Structure formats: structure tokens, C-alpha cells
Amino acid sequence: MMTLSGILQNMAQAMQVELKMGCLDTAVMGGFSTFIIKCAQKACDSCENELARHNLTVLVPLFREYVAKDKEERKKMVEYGLTVLGQVKAAVNAEAGGERKEKPPVVEQVNGRETEKPVNDALENQSLQYLKNIGPKRVRLLNKLGIYSITDLFYYIPRRYEDRSQLKPFYMLAHGETETASGIIVGLQEIKPRRGLTITKAALRDATGIGYAVWFNQPYVKKQLIPGKELIVSGKVDKKFGQVQITVADFEVVDDSDNVHVGRIVPVYSVTEGLPQRVFRTIMKNLIDSFGDRLAEPLPDSIRRRYDLPSINEALRNIHFPEDWNCIEEARRRLAFDELLVLQLGLASMKISQLRKVRGIAHKKHGPLMKRFMDNLPFPLTKAQQRVLESIYRDMESPKPMNRLLQGDVGSGKTIVSAAALIKTVESGYQGVLMAPTEILAEQHYLGLRELFAPLGVKVSLLTGSISNKEKEAVLQDISQGRTDIVIGTHAVIQDEVVFQKLGLAITDEQHRFGVKQRARLQQKGHYPDVLVMTATPIPRTLAMTVYGDLDVSVIDELPPGRQPVKTFWVTENKRQRMYEFIRQQVKEGRQAYFVCPLVEESDKLDVEAAVETADRLAQVVFPDLRIGLLHGRMKADEKEQVMKAFRDGKIDILVATTVIEVGVNVPNATVMVIEDAERFGLAQLHQLRGRVGRGSHQSYCILLADPKTDEGKARMQIMQASTDGFKIAEEDLKLRGPGDFFGTRQSGLPDLKIADIVRDVKILEMARVTSFEIIEKDPALSLPEHRELKKLMVEKFKNKYHFINIS
Numbered sequence: 001m002m003t004l005s006g007i008l009q010n011m012a013q014a015m016q017v018e019l020k021m022g023c024l025d026t027a028v029m030g031g032f033s034t035f036i037i038k039c040a041q042k043a044c045d046s047c048e049n050e051l052a053r054h055n056l057t058v059l060v061p062l063f064r065e066y067v068a069k070d071k072e073e074r075k076k077m078v079e080y081g082l083t084v085l086g087q088v089k090a091a092v093n094a095e096a097g098g099e100r101k102e103k104p105p106v107v108e109q110v111n112g113r114e115t116e117k118p119v120n121d122a123l124e125n126q127s128l129q130y131l132k133n134i135g136p137k138r139v140r141l142l143n144k145l146g147i148y149s150i151t152d153l154f155y156y157i158p159r160r161y162e163d164r165s166q167l168k169p170f171y172m173l174a175h176g177e178t179e180t181a182s183g184i185i186v187g188l189q190e191i192k193p194r195r196g197l198t199i200t201k202a203a204l205r206d207a208t209g210i211g212y213a214v215w216f217n218q219p220y221v222k223k224q225l226i227p228g229k230e231l232i233v234s235g236k237v238d239k240k241f242g243q244v245q246i247t248v249a250d251f252e253v254v255d256d257s258d259n260v261h262v263g264r265i266v267p268v269y270s271v272t273e274g275l276p277q278r279v280f281r282t283i284m285k286n287l288i289d290s291f292g293d294r295l296a297e298p299l300p301d302s303i304r305r306r307y308d309l310p311s312i313n314e315a316l317r318n319i320h321f322p323e324d325w326n327c328i329e330e331a332r333r334r335l336a337f338d339e340l341l342v343l344q345l346g347l348a349s350m351k352i353s354q355l356r357k358v359r360g361i362a363h364k365k366h367g368p369l370m371k372r373f374m375d376n377l378p379f380p381l382t383k384a385q386q387r388v389l390e391s392i393y394r395d396m397e398s399p400k401p402m403n404r405l406l407q408g409d410v411g412s413g414k415t416i417v418s419a420a421a422l423i424k425t426v427e428s429g430y431q432g433v434l435m436a437p438t439e440i441l442a443e444q445h446y447l448g449l450r451e452l453f454a455p456l457g458v459k460v461s462l463l464t465g466s467i468s469n470k471e472k473e474a475v476l477q478d479i480s481q482g483r484t485d486i487v488i489g490t491h492a493v494i495q496d497e498v499v500f501q502k503l504g505l506a507i508t509d510e511q512h513r514f515g516v517k518q519r520a521r522l523q524q525k526g527h528y529p530d531v532l533v534m535t536a537t538p539i540p541r542t543l544a545m546t547v548y549g550d551l552d553v554s555v556i557d558e559l560p561p562g563r564q565p566v567k568t569f570w571v572t573e574n575k576r577q578r579m580y581e582f583i584r585q586q587v588k589e590g591r592q593a594y595f596v597c598p599l600v601e602e603s604d605k606l607d608v609e610a611a612v613e614t615a616d617r618l619a620q621v622v623f624p625d626l627r628i629g630l631l632h633g634r635m636k637a638d639e640k641e642q643v644m645k646a647f648r649d650g651k652i653d654i655l656v657a658t659t660v661i662e663v664g665v666n667v668p669n670a671t672v673m674v675i676e677d678a679e680r681f682g683l684a685q686l687h688q689l690r691g692r693v694g695r696g697s698h699q700s701y702c703i704l705l706a707d708p709k710t711d712e713g714k715a716r717m718q719i720m721q722a723s724t725d726g727f728k729i730a731e732e733d734l735k736l737r738g739p740g741d742f743f744g745t746r747q748s749g750l751p752d753l754k755i756a757d758i759v760r761d762v763k764i765l766e767m768a769r770v771t772s773f774e775i776i777e778k779d780p781a782l783s784l785p786e787h788r789e790l791k792k793l794m795v796e797k798f799k800n801k802y803h804f805i806n807i808s
């Protein structure tokens, strides 16, 4: 077998031949580079010196690219290769002679100059196989966990930790608990009480006596259990007849090196079959020991100092092998900051580049149409509505495209704000579009806005999936020829066949029901129209910052005057009769009620059945004397509209409905909202449903019929009783359910967060947001050397996501 120095010698010779010959022809070049690569890989296998090995790995990608380059560049590559090889040889020789004084530098060539090379540059695309203990089989298993590179491995964060740092004497171990103890191996026994069962048992002695460690069906551990050596074991304790026995979950034979599996706080990873915890942990320990102090620092010093964050090397070391619990928290804080910063940087740079690049529509200052619209309003605007509108007008008058999120709690009066913005676009000679998530809501907006706009001569059209083909044809014609000023509709408005003559403003209501993609499609119906996104579901600030980081945010934080907070009662089944009496009383006083049926998860059909049944029962048994209506998603559009109209006109006393009424429905005379089996709904949804009442000046009530079995269910009912503040409720919801569920199955189109938790890490998120804007303002292309690593992380994170959120 060829020795390491022989391999290196061969490599050097090959390179020198190449240099001498100037440039070999193409056929030879392929073989030449393959030879160098093979040598480098072979040398890696037999090279003990970590740094020399690392330098060798630099040569592999270099020679992979070799063939593709021109003559001059190839020459430079070979010269550079020889330098690297020189470093490798020096390192190997120094080690062999036992006189190594200092680590050979890890080299890279930047613009023809050699510089100290941070490890993650050279290793990030490097095969995992170069690490100790990893062969092709383990590479495949690591790939299964989403680990493809050494960087991925560094950032594979433990799922949890176990404290195995407290070594107790045997006599203090508690029966039934998982504990850690240590002792000298004084005896070893293998027992086979029956076929298929092998028990390995080691007797351990500590200062207080003897304890036993047992392993079931792991005969191979025997080899490591050498009498006389100290062993640390961790596992479940059994105390019987004064004898202590530990069923070993993890163990370590103590030698001079650091403990990995016991005697410390140990990391526990999500692993996969074939790659046990111990093996994974050992791989990680080797990685950290070999390269854990040489990762390039992505954060500029000034930022690190400002927020008192540990270095990346320290953070990664501590997140995997912490000395104590405090350093885990510190490390997590640092890594969460990086993750959120990269996310915010991506969003900020998109936003800024969009603003710089694009010239949108500069709407005109107010004219007579706006004045007439304002004069005709049925009520004065609240201060919050005025403030929000000023921001919207400012954005619309500027040639930069508006990209604004309008948040307002249920019933806060967003519709009128959108109406004013639509009037502004019409007055400037453009068309406007408002996209709503449901037909009922689209129709309601259509009716409401038509009433406001008709006296002003502004033409409004409705476009939903269920209008007849003939009608649709006419509406499409009106839109494309500019006869219609405002289009209101469902997602039908983003179909290809809808062509605007001159779209100036695109509004989406209830954004979270649409994906980011739909928002983008709506915007593409014009040439950089202004965009307003309205959301009634209160989105906690933290989440809005993350999900809508590329939008400006306005909040209507005031309800119209005269509103009384909805009184909410959580009642159980035994109060049902009293509840019916209460509803009857309200109806007698001229009010109306909603009755929302239990949510039958995953089944629209069962949902409908439940509603039909409830309506029948109420009409025939409970309130035969009252007028009961029924509304559900499977009814035809015109049937739905008839029912809504009847309810709006006061011709129905009690409207039984599925959750189709959840968003936006506005009937101010309705004062009671009954929600059956309320525990099945999420908090945000309950708040939305409750928002259907309390929209007029009468005192309104929300009755939650629920018998929750879980603590979480009970907590939700209590929160609903205690608060009517949508933002507070949404924060609580996020805490209870976690952000994953907040958007349900809908994709937000943003990169996943692996370390940060946007509920827990609000403060870090804010820090990251401020910092990201500072960085982007100073260095929009992230081209300064201090931002080099950050840029790489950002590009990596957003690489497959750009098309989702880049709405330009």
C-alpha cells in the first residue's frame, strides 16, 4: 500500500508536469484532474493530521472545476494547488518529526491572493465522509435527516438535553428515577436466561459500595467494559433487597478525553433508524473538537457587542456540548438571532430593492370626487381610521408602489378605509379591485360599496365563481374596456381571463386566507399597482413582522364610538334551556341571533348536516314561533344571498350557520352569537365569530357552549371570557398552539425557522429587525467584507423561496 508521503509525492509530480507542459490537451486534462482528486481523497483517508486533511479537501473541488477553466486560470489553479500541497506536506512532516510548532494555516485564494481561510467556506459543500466515523452508509442516514454538508451538521441542533452531570453515590440513587452514577468495573457477567435474551451485567464499585449496570441484548458492549476502568452509567434505577441496579441507557468508559455521553449535560438529537443517539453524539463531538473553533463569524463585531452575543464558535460549541444550562440559553439566543436576522435581511432587502427599482403609480391629490365621498359618509371617521388613511394616501400619491398591511380588530371599520382608497384610485383615472375570501363577504362588500359609490357615479362590478357565464362575460368586457371602475370578487378576480384596462389599486381582504402567491397574482394584474392587504384576524405583531416583514403595517386600534364590549359567557350543556330563554328575550327586544354549529373537522358535509339538524330542531322544537334561517357553504350563491339579505332586513330572527359567516359578515342588529361545541374552535376563529356581534350600539353577547376535556381547551374558554382584545387573544392563541398552526395548512411561503421561536423570541426578533434595516441601509447589496457571511446565509435561506415572496 502506498504511504501518505508517496501519495503526496505523486500528486506534486502530476501538478508539476502540468505546469511544465503549460497546458495539456482536453483529453488528458480530464484524467489529470481525476488523478489529483483521487490522490487527495486517498491521502485524506490515511492522513491523521486534521489540518492537513482539511487542506487536502480544498483540492478536490478545485480540480473538479479544473477542466472547465481556460489555460491561464488552470495555471493559477495548479500553482495554488501546489501551495496547498506544500502546506499539507509541512504539516505531515512536522507531526511525524514531533516538532510541530504551530498549526499550518488553512489557506484559500481570494483574487489570486492567499488568505487565512475560515473553515465553513472550505467545508460547507464538502462531503460529510471526510469526518471521522462517517462512511457512505452514515452519509445516507445523515442525508435522511436533512444533513448534506458539514455546515448542516453544525446547525443540527439538539432536540433537548439530559442532565447527566450529577454523579451520585449508589446509596443515594432513587428507585424508579433516571440517574447517573459512576464506579470502577470490578466484575463482568453475561447471562442468557432464555433464548433471545442476553443480559450483560457489570459490577461497579464506588466509595459507598457496589452497584450493578445491566444491558439487555447488547452483548457487544462487553468489549468496552474492561475491569479496573471507571465507568459512568445513566439509566433507570431499580432498588431491590438493598441492591442497586441501573438499566443502562447510556454509558461511557472514563479515559483522558472529555465525556461525551455521560457525566455532563448531554445533547439528545432527533435521529433516525440505524444512527443511534450515541453514534450521532460521537460524530458531533468529533466535528466540534476538530472544527468547532474555526467557523467564520457571520456577525460584524459591532452587532455582537451591542447585543452581547457569544461568538458563533462559542455558540455552536455550547449548543451541542454545554458546560451548564446558562450557556445553552446564551447559545440559543445567538443562533436564534442569526436565524431571524437572516430572515429579516431577506425581507428587508427585497423590500428595499423593490422600492428602488420600481416606479409605480403616483395617484393624484384629492379632488371633488373624494370630497363628495367624504361628505356623503354616514358617520365621521374615527381618529384611527383617519390616521391610517393618511398613510395610505401618502403611499398612493408617491410613485413608489404601496405595499401596506392594514390590521384592524373585528368591527374596527376597515371597509370604509378601503372604500376611500378605491375612490382615490378612481379619481386618478384608474380601476380598483377588492378580493375577498368568501362569496358571502364579496357580496356584502359589493352591496355596501355599491350603495356608497352609486350616488357618485362610480361603477362597481361583482365577480365571483358562481355568477352566470353570460353575466361573467359582460363583467369581463366592462373590466377590460374600462367601463367598470371597481371590481369586487372572490379569487375569481385573479383568473387569467380577467384583464384590467388600468389597474391602480389592488386590495385583498383577509390576507391570511390567500397565500402570498395569490397576492402576487392580483398585483400582476396591473403595472405595479398599489397594494393594500387588509386583515381582520388579528395577527400578533411578532408574526406580522415575520410573515409580512416586507410590508408596511398600519393598525386601526380604535373601535367606532358607542360600541360596548361583547359580554362573553362560557356555559355547559346544563344551561342550554336558560340560554334559549335569553335568546327569546333578545328577539323580543327586536334583536337577532346567530347560532354557529359545531365544527366537524375535515368534513364539510358533516358540518352542513349539523347545521341543517340544528336549524330543524330550533324551528320545530325550541322556537317554533320564531323565524329561523339556515346558511351553509353548500348552498348556491343566490340562495346564500337571499338568506343574508333576509337576515340583514330583519326578516330572520335566528340564523343558524356553519363557519361560513366567520369573516366579515356585518349585521349590526344581531346581538347574540351562540357557538356550539366551542372547544373545537381555535381562539382566533372564536374571536372572529364573536366579532359578528357587537357591531352596533346595542349590548351584545357571545355564548360559548363547551365542555372542554383538556386544560388547553379550558384555557381557551377562559381567555375568551376575559378578553375582547383581538391582538391579545391572538398572542395567547399563538402561545397555546404554536405558530405552525396559526396559518393552518396554508403556506406562508417563507423559509422555516429551525432554532428561533417567534413567540418566545419576540425580543430577539425585534433586535434582528432593527439590525437588518440598519445593515441593508448601509450596504444594500451586502457587499462589504464584514457582511460576506451573512449574505451567504441569506442567499442559502431564500434560495428556493424568492419567487414566492418577491412580488415585483
Ligand SMILES: Nc1ncnc2c1ncn2[C@@H]1O[C@H](COP(=O)(O)OP(=O)(O)OP(=O)(O)O)[C@@H](O)[C@H]1O
Binding pocket: 379, 380, 381, 382, 385, 408, 409, 410, 411, 412, 413, 414, 415, 416, 535, 536, 537, 560, 561, 663, 664, 665, 666, 668, 691, 695
Ligand atoms: N367611524 C365609524 N363610526 C361609526 N360606525 C362605523 C365607523 N366605521 C365603521 N363603522 C361601522 O362599523 C361596522 C363594522 O365596520 P366594518 O365592516 O368595516 O368592520 P371591519 O373592520 O371590516 O370588521 P370585520 O373584519 O369584522 O368585518 C359597520 O357597520 C360600519 O358601518
